Amino acid sequence: MASHPSALRRTAAYDPRPTIPLPDGHDVRRGADAWARIAAEAGDGGSIAVDTYPGVDLPALRAEIERHLPDATIFDIEELAALSPERIDALIDGNLTDDRVFGVMSHHTLRDFYDPAELDRAAADIEAASGRRIVIGWGATLAPVPFDVVVLADLARWEIQRRQRAGAPNWRARNGDEDAIRKVKRGFFVEWRVADRHKRSLFERLDFVLDTNDSVTEARLLTGDGFRAALELAVTRPFRVVPFFDPGVWGGQWMKENLGISGEDNLAWGFDCVPEENSLLIASGEDTVEIPAIDLVFRHPRELLGEKTFARFGAEFPIRFDMLDTVGGGNLSLQVHPLTDYIQNTFGMHYTQDESYYLLDASDDAVVYLGVKTDVDRDAMLADLHAAATGSTGFPAETYVNTFPARKHDHFLIPAGTVHCSGADSMVLEISATPYIFTFKMHDWGRVGLDGRPRPIHLEHAAANIQWDRDTEWTTHNLVDRVEPIGEGHGWVEERTGLHEFEFIDVRRHWFTDVVPHDTNGTVNVLNLVEGDEAIVESPVGAFEPWVVHYAETFIVPAAVGPYTIRPHGESVGRRLATVKAFVAGTGTTPDSTATHDTTETE
Missing domain, CATH: 2.60.120.10 (Jelly Rolls)
Known part of the structure; x- marks a missing residue:
């Protein structure tokens, strides 16, 4: 590997928990103090909605409320009025498809998952109850009740995925033992889209935001005014989101050695700027509240993105930075991303996954696979890929795909439709468009995932998107060394x-x-x-x-x-x-x- 003369200083300096200050006049509450603050705002006979993001541990939340507010009557809106799991499955079946990874973007709203008559009956029961009443669940505020206090129990998408890997199901799904990739698909294409539409509608009326990322029993609380003030401050200054790191079958050691990230045998990904999934840490002294970074995108899209970018993409952060570590690891999967027309017509996304590789570091023999070779026999290449996918033979990648030497500070451009992957022993800063899930793997070097299952290959999708005219000459001229x-x-x-x-x-x-x-x-x-x-x-x-x-x-x-x-x-x-x-x-x-x-x- 290339030498790192300042590696020790870098390890000490990289901050895995960056914060944004909570403006003066606001504070953070936790545990019993948090629930006492909510109760005081509602009064003895008040009604409280605790509207949760899907993935919040609802039984644990209920137990915590019962512990701190034992006199309250608790209503679970999901039990009372949500559609049955079978009806929800039928409703979103067209969005999920049979594919393990890819679905179709949902345009449902949360009300589609609730029975209107049952919501009315629940409201009657809530208003008939005496004393303090608390309605919990995803969609608590859908109950037609004049709530005295509205609480959003929020959760970052990365934490949802971590819980699902540990066995948590999707919302109202009996799939705790299902493949984690399929759980993510259900979240990405349906639940998170619906949840974000619902959450955005609550921002103005929120009285409190409850951070449930670590544990419901130690949940931290911000007032709605504090939440809004922190986000308003964030768009006036530079900031970082909270990075997260993940191992992988091709993962390496560079981030562990140079950034001081520990806890895994290897690290494949460092997600250092993916606001759809990362968090923001709002700090008040030693206390912090973790909220999804996407809340800032939704709350202040014009100030954050700019008027022209907002006009083009809406309230969606269009740029993603992440790190791909293959130092001491292996090649990434050989892959291609969909063209814009294909991603729109097939998956319902309005823009695609263009990207580039910027080399933070690389060994002397590191390479990037990029573009097909001139005069490649496409039928032979696809036949060999199909044969490799069945496990009957390997795939001679260098026969069909260009390899370019990869050196520190090189930058390789990868517009959608270009065959590519990073080779072993390099540290890539991937600069790309946000739709990160749409990778059509063509060859994965005979590996299985960390879960022991074969990693998904999508040759049909890939074949429909490979731009065969991006050959050696075109790739060299257009995508390599464009300084x-x-x-x-x-x-x-x-x-x-x-x-x-x-x-x-x-x-x-x-x-x-x-x-x-x-x-x-x-x-x-x-x-x-x-x-x-x-x-x-x-x-x-x-x-x-x-x-x-x-x-x-x-x-x-x-x-x-x-x-x-x-x-x-x-x-x-x-x-x-x-x-x-x-x-x-x-x-x-x-x-x-x-x-x-x-x-x-x-x-």
Whole structure:
């Protein structure tokens, strides 16, 4: 492997639990204090709705309420009024399909999963009860009751997946023992979409937000005003989401050794900026409340994304950064992503999974598989892939697919439809569009998953999307080593390393030893410090407090921030650093508009 002269400092500096401050005047409650605060707000005879995200441990939540508020009458809206599991299965059958991985995006609302007459009967029972009444469950606020207090018991998607791997079922499903991949499919294509539509409708009326990510018994509480104030503050300054890490059959050791992440034999993925699944940590002194990062996207899409990006994508964060570690591991699966027309017509997604590989590190013999070879025999390639999928033979990948040497700081572009994968012994920062689930595996080198099951292969989908004209010459010219000088100033140089004409994400790299001027130019910026131990992000007008970022940390600069600067900090002063910055192409300004910053950026 390439040497890491500052590895020890990097290990100490990388922050796996970044926080966002809770504004003054708000605090965090927990345990008995949290439930006492909710009860006091409702009064002795008040009605309380605790509307939960699907995946919250409802029996544990009920037990906790009974422990702290023993005089309350508790109504489980799911037991009282939700459709039976069989009726729900029938309702969403067309969305789930028979495929193990892929379904069709749901446009259901939560009311579709409830019986209106049963909701009315439940409301009558709730209003007839005396004393404090508490309605719990996903859809508690659907009961036509004038609630005195509304609580959202929230949960991040990554935590839901962790629980499902441990045996938790989907919502009102009898599938605890089912394949975890199928559980994720049900969440991705149905439950999470429905839940997010419902959750967004509650944000204005929330009195409290309950963090149930760690444990219901130690659930932390924010007031609705505190929740809204923290999100309002977040879009005025740079911030990081809480990363999570996952092992895999091809996983490596680089993140463990360089970022200090432990607890697994290997780490394949480091999800450092996937707001659909990551969390935000809201901090008040030593106390924190964990909320899904997607809440910020829903609450402040214009300030976070920018008007043009919001107009194009809606309240959806379109850029994803994650890390793929194969150092001491193996090749990723050989794969291809769907074209836009295919993903729209087949799965109901409105944009596709374009991506790129930026090499944080690589061994001397590391390669990237990219594009098919010139004059490839497509029928022979597909036949050999089918034979390999049956286990009767291996697949001679190098016969059909180009391999390019991969070196530290190389950037490979991968528009949808391009055959690709990262080889072993490299550390990739994957910069991509958000629809992360749509990977059509073509060959997986004869492996099974960590669960012992064969990893899913989707040759039919892959064959429908491979762009056979992306051959050796085309790939070399269009997708490899596309570095283009853009501008320079005192102590810094800017290069364009990314964006093929088929992709919407533009990537700029800045090498710097001094202050670099940046501007969001009205669209969200996502950055990673790819060289150097430490840098500091500052506002030239003092709009936010100076903020320190460390090596390999991904951070988000909301569109509303406008101008900001980055310079070396701490022991990195006097050294040459680098950031990569991604943004949505076509949402920024023309080159001349940044002339006052002595740069020709086209953001």
